[in-house]
Every structure is written in C-alpha cells, then in structure tokens.
Amino acid sequence: MQSFLTFFETMPVWMKAGWVFFVLTIFWIFEGYYKLVFTKYNKWRHAKTNLILLAFVMLINVVFGIATVGVFLWLNNSNFGLLQLFEAPVWLKLLLSIMILDLIAQYFVHYLLHKVKWMWRLHTVHHSDKNVDVTTGTRHHPFDFIIRETFALIAVVIMGMPIAFYLFYRILSVLFTYFTHANISLPKQLDKVLSYIIVTPNMHKFHHHFQMPWTDSNFGNMLSIWDRLFGTFVYGKTSEIKYGLDIADHRNDEDILQQLQLPFDKSIHYKK
DSSP states (O other): OHHHHHHHHTOOHHHHHHHHHHHHHHHHHHHTTSOSSOOOOOHHHHHHHHHHHHHHHHHHHHHHHHHHHHHHHHHHHHOOSGGGGSOOOHHHHHHHHHHHHHIIIIIIHHHHHHHSHHHHHHHHHHHTOSSOOGGGGGOOOHHHHHHHHHHHHHHHHHHTOOHHHHHHHHHHHHHHHHHHHSOOOOOHHHHHHHTTTBOOHHHHHHHTBSSTTGGGSOOOSSBTHHHHHTTOOOOOOGGGOOBSOGGGTTSOTTOHHHHHHGGGOTTSOOOO
16 A cells, blocks of 8 residues: 555656646547537637646646645644544545545535635636536636645645645546546436446536536535535436536637636626
C-alpha cells in the first residue's frame, strides 16, 4: 500500500498533465460511439473555449501547488488533523480522506456555488454550456476554480492527511469529472444501479438542465451518497434535459471573452 501511495506522491508534473489529456481523449472517443444526446455543433470549436478555460485552471494549479506544499509541510510538523487522533489501517484512512474531500471540496462547495449569489455568478460559466460533453468538465471560470481549490485545502487541513492521499484524490477526481460530463450513454439500468453509489453520466446531466429545480440538484462529483443523504438527488428521463442556462441563453457560450465577463455582466438578472 505504501509503494502505491509513494507513486502518487512522486508522480511528475508531466504525468499528471498527461493523465488529464488521456482521460479527456478516451471519453472524447467514446462520445463518438455511445452518444447520449445527438446534437449538431462544431465539437472542435466548442472544445476550444473549454480548453482555454482549462489552461487558466492549470496556471492556477501551479500557484496552488506552491501553497499546497506549505500546508503539507506544516501538517507534517504539527500532527494536526482528525487522522492523527486514531489508529487505523492506511487504506481506511485513505478512504475516509477521499470521502471527506468529496464532501467538502466537491459537494459542499458546489452547493455553495449554487446558493450564494456572488458565487453563483462565477459558476454560471460552467452552466452556460449549451452542448455538454467531456470538455465541459474543464469549463470553470478561474475565480470559480480558486474557490474550489481553497475548500480542498480546508478539507486537507481538517483531516491532516498526507500529500499522497490528496494527490490520489486529485487523480480520481479528474476521472470522475470527465466521466460524468461526457456525452455518453451507459445502459440505463447500469447507470441507475451505479448511481446508488457513484455519480454517473445520466445523473450529472440533470444538474446541467437549463431550469430549476434540476439545476440545483445532483451536486456530487464522485459519490452520490451526499446527494441522497442531503435530499438533493434527482433522477428522471434524460430526454427531458435541455442544456444551458435560462438567464444567459442569449449569450454566446463559445465566446471566451463573453464567458470570462459573464459573472460581471450587470444586464443578467440572477435569480439566486
């Protein structure tokens, strides 16, 4: 187990970036064979906008990488955190850490991004995508992503987890982010059964419906248990889903400048 964790701790930057593009490519290919939604749009032009936003995210990751190192050095020296309060096998501490990261750095912050008005303004960039596919997983306003990363570090400090746990979580998070946004159709029964434990492509697509109340549902990234536990789980007919955002449907979702300015556009009347 220790050698497994050491691999993630010593994983070079090029391999982490390669993982992002590998997963993107795999689901991009799957979208060509197992589509959930058949719509006509320029897939490459659509991807360009989302990948530019990914470039901003990667730059932010460099800055947070420096901050993360400082946090983990402090944790190592202080023995701070819930994991330091009890003895348990490494695999169990890893599992608990991933669950807490998923709860705080994914479900909880995502809930706040929908419920707090100024946060929702930032998060509208993600929801303004009218053609949800694998690249939508990369579509975050830079300030939106900074908020998410801040909450991830909060979860790290609360648990007092080693850096290997956090890096393993990041690898898993990338996989689930692109899996759940990908325009792929799993067998309906399989998707529904899996949704009892993990977030599935169908489950997350309801979250991208252009109107309430579906927009404010299915906040999870990896585990669906949080949505079920807190009453935000929705599952219905995917044929009823329409992507986009009703308050900004007149905006060009493929114009990168419009998207970066979207949260600050005073002509949009936000409903939160």
